[in-house]
Amino acid sequence: MRFFANISYNGTNFAGWQKQDNAMTIQQSIEEAFFLATKEKISIVGCGRTDTGVHASDYFFHFDMLELTDPGFLRMKLNHILSDDISINKIIEVGPEAHARFDAFKRSYTYHLSFERDPFLNSFEWYYPYGSLDLNLLNLAAELLLKYKSFYPFCKSKTQVKTMDCELTEAYWEVNENSTKLRFHITANRFLRGMVRLIVGMCINVATKKVSLDQVKIALNKQERIDKSYSVPASGLFLVNIEYPYSSLLKG
Numbered sequence: 001m002r003f004f005a006n007i008s009y010n011g012t013n014f015a016g017w018q019k020q021d022n023a024m025t026i027q028q029s030i031e032e033a034f035f036l037a038t039k040e041k042i043s044i045v046g047c048g049r050t051d052t053g054v055h056a057s058d059y060f061f062h063f064d065m066l067e068l069t070d071p072g073f074l075r076m077k078l079n080h081i082l083s084d085d086i087s088i089n090k091i092i093e094v095g096p097e098a099h100a101r102f103d104a105f106k107r108s109y110t111y112h113l114s115f116e117r118d119p120f121l122n123s124f125e126w127y128y129p130y131g132s133l134d135l136n137l138l139n140l141a142a143e144l145l146l147k148y149k150s151f152y153p154f155c156k157s158k159t160q161v162k163t164m165d166c167e168l169t170e171a172y173w174e175v176n177e178n179s180t181k182l183r184f185h186i187t188a189n190r191f192l193r194g195m196v197r198l199i200v201g202m203c204i205n206v207a208t209k210k211v212s213l214d215q216v217k218i219a220l221n222k223q224e225r226i227d228k229s230y231s232v233p234a235s236g237l238f239l240v241n242i243e244y245p246y247s248s249l250l251k252g
Contacts, residue, residue: 002098003071004062004250005044006090011055012123012235013085018049026050029086030061030078037077040065047100047242048107051194053234055124058241060250062100068093092250106243107191108170111184111200112236125181126236133182133207135175141206142171142184144216145199152223153216154202156194156231164223166190173203187241194231201230 007030015023019031027046034042046061068074071091078088112125115132145151145168152164170187184200205211210228219226244250 033081056239108241155192
């Protein structure tokens with residue numbers, strides 16, 4: 001029997017999703033909780049990787065069990081074992097071929113930036129103390145991305161993937177009513193390692209005139225690194241939506 005689990009997590013105290021030998025991760029925490037709850041060694045497969053310190057409000061993984069008659073009770077037991085940083089929101093049975101990573105066709109992230117220091121929120125946003133940013137320039141930089149399919153300039157070095165192609169369908173910035181916070185939205189079928197944080201950094205550099213739009217265009221056209229590439233802090237980044245062909249089943 002195969003099941004999907006929908007979860008949320010605060011990534012501040014974790015070294016990302018993927019299991020590692022020398023650091024605690026979301027995946028390892030959940031697999032350890034499964035063992036305590038079921039006395040079975042269960043491997044889970046996530047919908048994607050998030051880096052150290054990145055958060056998720058909508059994340060899916062799948063797992064297999066020979067028998068599970070009460071997913072709701074398992075969910076309750078897992079939440080009792082897990083730290084407050086992770087919440088199992090839903091467990092639902094799916095078809096035996098359903099795959100949390102390969103079936104996902106759309107992923108959305110938001111990045112949160114604040115011009116005000118807030119001890120209660122700064123773990124979930126980037127405190128930017130350097131003055132206001134030109135929203136028009138931010139959005140010009142974001143809109144430029146929608147004209148391209150390959151994104152080598154926005155991939156961490158030494159990343160081994162078969163293709164740098166991503167189908168971006170959304171990329172824009174918005175400001176709150178008081179002009180104290182900015183939020184960046186981006187949606188694509190897939191993302192490269194570190195891609196969103198590098199894109200946000202590029203937008204900031206364009207808005208502060210450290211990098212021109214022409215320089216970004218040249219880098220994208222030639223598929224080469226941008227001078228003064230900048231990866232913003234992980235604290236402001238959230239994975240906020242995963243879409244599947246059967247999303248109505250998972251999120252209904």
